[in-house]
Amino acid sequence: MSRLTLISLCLLAGAAGSLAVPTKREATAEAETQPKITYSKETLTKDGEEVKLDCAVVGVDLDGVEDFGVSWSKIDEENPTNSFPISANDKILLFGTKYTIDHPADSYQYSLVIKEVSEEDTGKYRCTVNFGGDQKINAEVPVHIQKAPYFTDDFTKTLTVTEGDAISIDCQPGGWPKPDVYWERLGQELPYYGGKFFKSNQLDIPLIERDHEGHYVCYADNDIGDPANSHIILEVQFAPEVVVEEKQVFAAPSDPVKMACTVFAKPSADIAWYKDDQAILGGANMKISKVELEEGKGFTTTLSIGEASAENFGSYSCRAVNAIGKTEQTIEVRMKSAPLIVKQSRSEVLYDLEKTNLRDALPVVIECEAEGHPTPDFRWTKNGAQLVWQADPRFSLEDGTGNLLISDPTMDDNGLYQCFAYNELGTAVGDPVYLLNTTRIEFSNNKDNTDLYPVEAELGRPYKLSCPEATGYPKPSLNWVKAIARESQIELEFVSDERIVADPDGNLWFTHITEDDATADKFKYMCLGSTEFEPADYSIASTIELSVVSPADGNVNSEEHSVNVETFSMYTSPETVTFQAEQENTLWCIYGGEPVPSVEWRRTDGEEMDKERFVTRNFGRTLVVKDTMLSDAGEYECRSSNGVGASKSTKIQVEVEMKPTFRSELASQTVREGATVTFTCDAEATGEVVYNWIFNGRVLDKDGHHRRTLAGNKLTINDVSVVDVGNYACNATSSVGYAYGQAVLNVIPMDRSAGGVGGGSCGGISELKKEISALRETVDTMHNLLQEHFSVSQHNHEKLHKIAESMGVPEIVQDDMTQEEEEMPKVEAVEQAEEEVTTEETASA
Incomplete structure (x- = not known):
């Protein structure tokens, strides 16, 4: 029995395709050509024409193959039960004259002829070549009727979506060949894709926005007949958007007030005004109007108040509600008021002359921020004269504030600056601020050829290392570190030891010297200077190499208790010290001796020291008083002992002075016309305090006005009227400083309608x-x-x-x-x- 072999599928260009077929092994060796199955490709015809579908085996003699046959059937892949056989070899299996088989004599060709092709004849036809047993090959031929593109529905469709949705619009036109599909948005670019046209059956918009609304057209074209199109109107619904031009409206009492909000919504929204969550329905003094925008895009509603009174000031809401959601915007109606400075720089603004000229340097800022209604304008003075900052491109005012920005400052810019905030109701004056440049730290040893100094200290004896005197602005502070040599770098370690402490003048005290204090090759002592402007930027004053030697008198007290050194004073604070109230202050008590002395502190009047505010540092050698109070004045004693001889003590008298400090802030007031107003400048201070009152930037004279009374720290205004509206400031000054506070006075005018009220x-x-x-x-x-x-x-x-x-x-x-x-x-x-x-x-x- 002959053995048959299947050969791989091969596609041929031209009018037909071919499939490899099984052949006899013996015949294959003798064959000159490869046997093939030929069949028609996808067939396109016109309605009513006759079409012929070829299917043939060529290049091989099949006489010896049992059960050879060729059959045709129509296939419905979506619904296989609708498939049916048409022929077997040259016989038609169906009744009727629709189909015939064209089988030339002495050939293996079996072509299916379909007469008068109609729409129901379109579909997929299958030619099956059977070589006996399970050996068979199928060839499928699609049949289509040529047809111009079309849509089954020719009306314009409306698609309504909600803002934020994701949508996909599918466009599947009929027609053959299969039409190309293009999308267009009439009069506008397509969302997300951009441009005028987009080629795809599917238009995807992953996040709908309201401006995606419009007229969309799907075009279908296959070069047969006219292109077809389908129209879609996309409508986007969205929650109301409420827009207000002014979030703050300022008015004086009796002034008319208007608040407006514009609402965009789809579907249309219900709009209402509220004050303090109470709906406003209108009235004699309140009117509500509503105007539709062009093309029905929204509405503008206006709330008008005829004459503002005290109860009309506050927070108003414009609320809009539709089926999609609710939105509101708030408008504050505020009484016009004079400016009040709420933030400004400290008494000094410092800058580094070298660093501010670098390319990426930020400008120097002198702060001045003020509140007031209407929003205040600002001007500045320098050294008492008006500063025309607009004339110098290096100067500018920060948006939204009165902060003065100075780029690339020079020493010519140094001086006393003062800020003025003003509006139609008054003027607020800021504290004067000095603009100064910092200076480099200079040391008294700068002229020395080297800053490396070798010193010797006797073992077991007290010792002091002095740092060269440092000058600079701000005043430098001095610190001691150990410079430890590592493999690849120098590590700085602040000196911290119970035997070693530095005083405020930069001297480093050793209670007694040990072998560990010798620098040798391990480290070096280094004195560094820094300022509060840049506390982490250190300048080197001196480097010390310390050698430890035996005492000159031959007595090594560190080894023999009988010759230990009893405690003695090395450095203490002066007998009388003045502390500044509300600041951190320090007392010093450095005692030497061997063994290391211990130090204890107390008040000589026996009063307990608050452990939260009184703390010791440097192993007890400094007493730190945090947030110093006037009650902290008194006599303090530090007592030192080390078990050798009698203990020693030092008494220090502490006095506390306080610059004027307000017990409570000066309070702004709003009163009705005719009332009596009193401003109280309640300042606490040591020494005599002088009070000066300023109205809208001008110092008030005690005898300047018959309705004003200036008595000590009080300013009283009788029978106030609208001319008294403005900024009132109090300057409380003593010999050690001053306090400056501000407040605003607003006056509600009397209702004089109908001839006045009550006389x-x-x-x-x-x-x-x-x-x-x-x-x-x-x-x-x-x-x-x-x-x-x-x-x-x-x-x-x-x-x-x-x-x-x-x-x-x-x-x-x-x-x-x-x-x-x-x-x-x-x-x-x-x-x-x-x-x-x-x-x-x-x-x-």
Whole structure:
């Protein structure tokens, strides 16, 4: 029996494809060509035409193959039960004349002929070549009817989505060949993809935004007939967006107020105004209006207040609600108020002259921030003169604040700067601030050829290492370290030992010397200087190599107790020390001796020291008083002992001085017109305190106004009116410093509708009479001065007349106003004012 072999699939270019077929082994050896199966490729025809699907075995003699046959069937892969056989070899298995088999004689070709092709004839046809047993090969031929692209629905569809959704729009047109699909958004670019067109059956928008709304078109084209299109209107619903132009509205009492908000929403939103969570429905003094925007994109609603009163100030909300969500924006209606400085630099601003000129250096900042309604403007002075910072490109003001920025400062910029914040209601004045450059630390040994100094110290004996004197600005502080040589670097280690302590002058004290203090090749002592401006930037003052030698007297006290050194004073604070209140202060008590002395502290009056505020450092040799209080004044004693001889002690008298400090901040006030207001500048200090009051940047005179009373630390204003609105500042000064506080006074005007309330107009007339009385005094003074001027002028005129006569020069005649003519308008003005006041009093009564 012949053995058959299957050969791999091979695709041929041209009108037909081919499949390798099984052959006889014997015949294969003799065959000149490879046997093949040929069949039709994908077939495209027109409606009503006849189509022929080829399927043949070529290049081999199959007479000896049992059960050879070729059959056709129609295949439905989606629903296999709808598949059916059509032919077996040259026989049609179906009734009817739809199909025939074309089988040329003496060939293995079995072509399926389909007559008058219609839409129901399209699909996949399968040619099966059977070589007997399980040996068979299938060849599939798709049949399509040529057709222009089309959509089953030709109406415009509306797709409604919600902002934030992800959507995918599928476009699957009919037609053959399969059409290419393009997307377009009419009049706008396509979202995410950009450009005008995008080629794809599927349009994906992963995150819908409201501006993606629009008219989208899907185009289908296969070069047959006209392109087809399908239209989609994309509508995007979204929660209300509430936009307010001004989040803060400023008004004086009795001023009209308008608040507006614009709402964008889809679907339309219900809009309402609220104050303190209470809905506003309108009223005589409150009106609500609503205007639709163009093309129905939204609405602008306005809340109007006719005359603002005390209860109208506060927080208002514009709320909008629709089916998607709720949104609101808040508008603050604030009473207009004078500026109040809330943040500023300390008394000194320092800069490094070298580092500020580097390319990446930040500008020097002198801070000045103020609150006020309306938002304050700022100006600066330097050394008492106005600073025109706009004229120098190195100067600028920080946005939103009055901070003065200075780029690339020079020593010419050093000086005393002062900030002024002002608006229509008043002026706030900041503390003066010095701008100064720092200086390098200079040491008294700078002229020495070297800063390495070898010294010797006797074993067991006290010793002191001195650091060269350091000068610079700010004042340098001195520290001692051990410079330890490592393999690749020098490691600095601050000196910390119960035997060794540094005093505030930079001296390093040893209670007694040991062999461990010798530097040898292990380390060196190094004195470093730094300033508070850059505390981590150290300058080297000196480097010490210390050698330990035997005592010159031959007595090694460190080895024999009988010759130990009893405790003795090496360095202590002065007998009287002045502490600054509210700061950290330190007392020093450094005692020497061998063994190491211990030090204890106490108050001689027996009062306990608060352990939270009183702490010891440097192994008890310094007593640190944190947040010093006036009650910390007194006598303190440090007692030292080391078991050799009697203990020793030092008493130090501590005095505490306090610069003026406010017990409570100066409080801003809002009162009604006619009230009495008192500002209290409650400062605590040692020594005499002098109080000065400043109104809108001007110092108040004690005798400057009949309604103001300045008494010690109190400023009282009687019968206040709107002219008293502004910034009030108190400067409490003593011999050791000052405190500066500010507050704002706001006045709600009296309601004068219907002729005033409760005799308010009479109070106003009384005030006006006082003003007129003061005006009369001023006019009288001016009148007397004019009389004197007239007398002098008349006397000079007579002299000039005589000189002119003697010289024969014609006299120039000038029509001068007579004394009576000059006097009359002023007198009449005062009398007319008095008459008006009298008339108004009568009407009021």
